[in-house]
Amino acid sequence: MLEHHEAGQATRLPEAVASMVRHAQADHDALPAWHVPPRSIADTGLEIALLLGLLLKAAYLHRSVSLTILTDTLKLPASVVNEIATVAVRERLLEVAHRGASDIDVRFRLTDAGYARAAETSARCSYSGAAPVTLQAYLDAIQHHSIHHTSVTKADVTAAFHNLVAPVHLLDSIGMALNTARALMIYGPPGSGKTYLAQRLGALLPGAVPVPHAITVAGEIIQIMDPLVHTPIDDSEASSARRSIDRRWVVCHRPVVLTGGELTLSMLDLRYDSNSGFYQAPPHMKANNGIYIVDDLGRQMVGVEQLLNRWIVPLDRGIDMFTLHSGVRFSVPFDVWPVFSTNLSPTDLSDDAFLRRLGSKLYVGPLPIDDYREVCLRTATELGLTWPEPAFDFLLESLHFSSDTPLLACIPRDLLRLVASHVRYHGHAPQVTEESLCRAWQSYYGLQGKPEAPPPDNEHRWPAGHRAAG
16 A cells, blocks of 8 residues: 555645634634633633642743733633732732733732742642643533544545555445444554554544643643644634634644554553643543554553453443542543554454454455555655566566565565665666565565576466455
8 A cells, every 4th residue: 555645634624624713703602612712710610729820830930921921821811811810919929020001011920929839839730831621621522523423425535545555445444434433443464554544544534623732620630632643733724713712722633543562551541640740641532533543453562352341331332431549530532433453363352242342344455466566666756766567577476476475565665665775875777676676675574595586487376366356
């Protein structure tokens, strides 16, 4: 499988963002909470103690701080920040150092008592930044933008993967699997392109979603926004949307989160850092309203059965339970499209009880010859190499078929990178030759000596399925 990197998803996102803006302008009172910037402390839904602590910590690094900096840090309107600052001034934690002609031209300074309070608050919880949103607001946002509300058509799939070399029936099956919003298992031999395909499923997801910087539960802060996971919409319409919504939320592409062999059971729970004093959301919580991919299932340090059992309740009921270190328990929607990728057969992974909870199981295997040729030619073009047809025949007959090596999607790029490296090193003409392919093959597979040529009568041994596929 090979894909040219073009913006397949971006064409639908501006309209999705513009729709959020139009709705915000059309019916202000009926809007979900994230569309409406708070006008007062009461509108934030947060306790004054929490907001006061965030403001003091924001001022802590500066000692003297402007109202503009505070609003940008807390992501709250100036009217709300000014109301919090008024409380801090009244409690003699803050004082007005400068007041200009405009309402926004104000500078505050921590008092000695305020500095001490800020230091104490920072030591207890070092989270400093955007004010969190309430758990209920977060739940409402997930429900409003649920993955279950999305659907795709064959035209959507064709547009999203028009540069991907893959069997049509496979892409059709993926589109139908997304419409069920149930778990998908992609299995097949290593190197067949399962991970490559899974990572690009996000191109199918329509619309934009609001993601909070953090949420608060029982006075604790849980960080949700992750720059490695969440990609803000960056265009003029998105900028308009950001001005129209509560800035504690960020308008993002639907997330695609991938975890692999490093995954452990503890990673699927809230992660509390006693040094920082706040929580990080687990990967599948960060993936809400999007796709959660478990790659290389079966290679994790924890047993497959234990790992899969962890997801039985979320898959069945669509919710997941979490516990704070204080003992408070709360539930969050498991609103993701779960995708499991594995080199193992589904029957080798778990029993029928779990497999029934998977909506689809799709096999991704070796490519047909014509698709494999297309991948080779596209990859060569990307790397600035020319590839004569005889060289491709040599690759098939003298290298693949003589060694019963299946036509896996990963091989062309891996081989041609070695060819391109050799060309650059020796200053040779950028052309794929039999010699360069043979040398790359030996290096790739760690072989010694020259591969055997196919029999003179050309009756080479075809790997299972390739004669029919070609």
